Amino acid sequence: MPAPKVQFHDLTGRGVLITGGGSGIGAALVEGFVRQGARVAFVDIDERAGADLCERLDDQTGYKPHFIPGDLRDIDVVRNAAETAAAALGAIHVLVNNAARDDRQALEVVSEETWDESQAVNLRHLFFMSQAVAPHMRQAGGGSIINFSSIAFLLNMGEIPAYATAKAGIVGLTKSLAGRLGPDNIRVNAILPGMIVTERQKRLWLSDDAIAKMQERQCLKRSLTADDLVGPCLYLASDCSAGMTAQTMIIDGGAL
Numbered sequence: 001m002p003a004p005k006v007q008f009h010d011l012t013g014r015g016v017l018i019t020g021g022g023s024g025i026g027a028a029l030v031e032g033f034v035r036q037g038a039r040v041a042f043v044d045i046d047e048r049a050g051a052d053l054c055e056r057l058d059d060q061t062g063y064k065p066h067f068i069p070g071d072l073r074d075i076d077v078v079r080n081a082a083e084t085a086a087a088a089l090g091a092i093h094v095l096v097n098n099a100a101r102d103d104r105q106a107l108e109v110v111s112e113e114t115w116d117e118s119q120a121v122n123l124r125h126l127f128f129m130s131q132a133v134a135p136h137m138r139q140a141g142g143g144s145i146i147n148f149s150s151i152a153f154l155l156n157m158g159e160i161p162a163y164a165t166a167k168a169g170i171v172g173l174t175k176s177l178a179g180r181l182g183p184d185n186i187r188v189n190a191i192l193p194g195m196i197v198t199e200r201q202k203r204l205w206l207s208d209d210a211i212a213k214m215q216e217r218q219c220l221k222r223s224l225t226a227d228d229l230v231g232p233c234l235y236l237a238s239d240c241s242a243g244m245t246a247q248t249m250i251i252d253g254g255a256l
Contacts (some may be wrong), residue, residue, distance in 0.1 A: 004035050006231065008238040012037035015089035015140075016237070017082070019072060019129060020099025021065075022049035024198045025148070025226040029096055032230035033237075034063055041066040041085035043099070072099050072125040073117075082132035092136040094237040097126040097147045100166075104159045104205065118162035123169050130177055134186065142185030146236045147174050149192045151252050167192075171248055178246035187245035189236050194252025197223040219254025 016033045020026040021042025027049075033040045034057050042065060044050045050067040058064035066088040070077040086092050100122045105114060130145055137143030149171055153164040171190055178188040195214045197206060215221050232251050235241055250256060 004032070004234075006234075008036055008234050008240065010239045011094075011234065011237060014038050014093040014237075015085070015091045016040045016094040016096065017085040017089070017092050017129075017133065018042040018096040018098055019125065020044055022046045022053055022067075024200055025193070025196060025229055026098045027053050028226035028230050029098060029233055030065055031057060032234060033094075034061055034065055036234060038094070039089045041068060041088055043068045043070050043072060043081045043085075045069070045071050072129070073120040075125070075128050078125050078128045079132045082129060082136070086133075086136045091140040092133050093140050093143045095130065095133045095137075095143070095145045096233060096237075097129055097145065097170075099125065100148065100150075102150075102152070102160065102163050102205075105162065106159060107161055110162060115162050119166055119169075122163060122166035123173070126170060127173060127177075130173075130188075134181060134184070137181075137186045138184045143187070144237050144241075145177065145181070145186065145188040146233055147188070147190045149174075149190045149248065151192050151194050151250060151256060154192075154256060174248070175246045182245055187236075187241070189241070189245060190248045191229065191232055191236070192248055192250045192252070193229055194218070194224060194250070194255045196229065197225055214255065215253075217255050218252065222253070224251070224253050 016038045018029050021030040022044030030042050047069045054064050054067050068081045068084050070081050072078055126147055147170050150167040153168040174188050174190040232249055
């Protein structure tokens with residue numbers, strides 16, 4: 001990622017915690033906040049990816065984010081990560097709940113175990129991380145929570161029933177948290193990405209034909225990448241969106 005086109009000066013020095021920050025969209029977000037001068041901690045299950053990202057950013061920017069390895073399916077890990085981040089950063093002003101996994105599974109083969117797994121990976125930790133971070137944001141005088149949902153639940157995609165349910169649930173969670181935390185000057189909003197073409201997506205799910213069909217549907221006739229989500233996330237974290245909460249922001253190139 002090159003130097004940021006826009007500088008959000010109020011993000012300089014702010015404590016930012018990002019989940020799923022080791023690769024893909026999460027890594028782009030970590031880098032985006034680092035390049036704004038924020039103090040960044042991130043959680044990821046992939047220790048090698050997390051360590052490599054830290055070394056690369058240290059080499060390129062002179063700042064090494066604080067990496068917290070951990071499996072967010074374990075709520076004790078979630079709570080410990082919040083405390084570790086607060087101690088490392090001094091305060092948490094921004095929480096980006098990004099971690100997710102969009103496994104495909106047909107209706108006929110979804111089991112109780114795979115359903116629960118999807119909710120644990122894609123929904124449950126967002127609530128418990130927000131719960132754990134909220135006291136730190138109150139202590140800091142306020143903050144911004146940014147939850148990553150998806151337009152997937154709006155597209156009637158039959159191969160992702162559990163994932164779509166989780167992503168729809170994130171919108172409801174966002175609005176409920178916004179109502180509860182607003183009096184504490186904590187804003188809660190959601191970003192709904194469209195088709196974001198990452199290396200993992202191309203390796204597992206996205207064919208050239210699928211990418212071409214989505215581009216035909218979009219108003220913007222190009223593939224969206226993780227970098228397209230950085231600016232919107234920075235905006236929601238910054239004071240530029242100080243009056244915005246309980247809202248959803250769709251970043252899909254005009255597919256809907």
